[in-house]
Amino acid sequence: xxxxxxxxxxxxxxxxxxxxxxxxxxxxxxxxxxxxxxxxxxxxxxxxxxxxxxxxxxxxxxxxxxxxxxxxxxxxxxxxxxxxxxxxxxxxxxxxxxxxxxxxxxxxxxxxxx
Amino acid sequence: xxxxxxxxxxxxxxxxxxxxxxxxxxxxxxxxxxxxxxxxxxxxxxxxxxxxxxxxxxxxxxxxxxxxxxxxxxxxxxxxxxxxxxxxxxxxxxxxxxxxxxxxxxxxxxxxxx
Numbered sequence: 001x002x003x004x005x006x007x008x009x010x011x012x013x014x015x016x017x018x019x020x021x022x023x024x025x026x027x028x029x030x031x032x033x034x035x036x037x038x039x040x041x042x043x044x045x046x047x048x049x050x051x052x053x054x055x056x057x058x059x060x061x062x063x064x065x066x067x068x069x070x071x072x073x074x075x076x077x078x079x080x081x082x083x084x085x086x087x088x089x090x091x092x093x094x095x096x097x098x099x100x101x102x103x104x105x106x107x108x109x110x111x112x113x114x
Numbered sequence: 115x116x117x118x119x120x121x122x123x124x125x126x127x128x129x130x131x132x133x134x135x136x137x138x139x140x141x142x143x144x145x146x147x148x149x150x151x152x153x154x155x156x157x158x159x160x161x162x163x164x165x166x167x168x169x170x171x172x173x174x175x176x177x178x179x180x181x182x183x184x185x186x187x188x189x190x191x192x193x194x195x196x197x198x199x200x201x202x203x204x205x206x207x208x209x210x211x212x213x214x215x216x217x218x219x220x221x222x223x224x225x226x227x228x
Contacts, residue, residue: 033214043202045157045219052214091156095215100147100170102206102217104156 002027002094006105013082014113020067021077021108023092029053033095034068034075035102040088048090051075079110087112116140118220120205126226127195135190135223139207145169146188147217148180149204157204163188164210192225200227 003026013019025034036048051059051068058066063083067076079086092105119138127133139146145164149157159172163182174180177195182188192199202224206217 033216035216037219042221043151043224044221045204045206047216047218050214050216095217100145100162100164101159101172102147102149102157103159106156 002096002103004092004094004103004105006092006108008108009106010109010111012111012113013079015082015084017082018078018080019082019110021079021090021092021110023075023077023105025073025075025092025094025103027073027094027096029096031097033097034066035093035095036064036066036075036077037091037093037104038086038088039091039107040085045091049077082112084112084114086110118205118207118218120203120220120223122223123221124224124226126228128228129195129197131195131227133192133195133225135192135203135205135225137188137190137205137207137220139186139188139205140209140218143207143209143218144186145208145210145215146182146186147206147208148174148188148190149206149219151202151204151222153201160190195227197227200225 034051038046063080089107093102147162148160151157160174162170180190202222206219
């Protein structure tokens with residue numbers, strides 16, 4: 001089974017500043033998908049960004065971007081210009097090609113200070 | 115855009131009772147997934163269906179069963195409920211024709227077993 005590790009239980013960031021969340025994973029596959037999901041206090045799971053492992057270019061969605069290092073099996077999320085609405089739990093997730101089960105990390109709670 | 119619909123949103127049951135959770139996927143989506151999220155935990159995969167056939171099975175208790183119907187909606191049936199079944203149950207859906215098999219989550223059903 002794939003293991004996804006988020007080593008930062010909590011992160012705090014000042015409004016308008018940048019924060020980076022780390023995620024590492026373990027797999028023997030060469031192709032797979034990686035995701036970041038956001039879970040605000042409402043507990044809704046919201047897709048933030050996704051990355052195909054065969055793509056070298058890092059994915060970007062507005063203020064959210066990733067640093068995908070395939071050899072290091074690292075997939076960090078950068079939130080730029082942090083806003084109060086970014087406060088949430090962020091989960092990193094792995095999906096193998098042809099798989100159905102998303103493997104999640106333990107999550108990182110992001111607090112945004114006004 | 116249409117999202118995944120789950121009903122009910124909240125459910126309170128007594129021990130040993132049964133519960134049925136319903137999930138209506140995003141239109142055109144053919145794959146449905148069920149996850150269980152306990153307090154302070156990451157979502158755990160229970161089961162998935164593709165084109166009305168079970169496609170994968172995770173750590174789903176034998177007391178639970180699920181199916182996907184001809185209109186692609188899915189139901190998770192839970193019998194002999196235990197206190198430990200209290201959790202947030204997510205349904206997610208995806209379209210097999212999409213390259214990344216991105217799973218889009220519903221708002222969840224919060225089950226409380228007393």
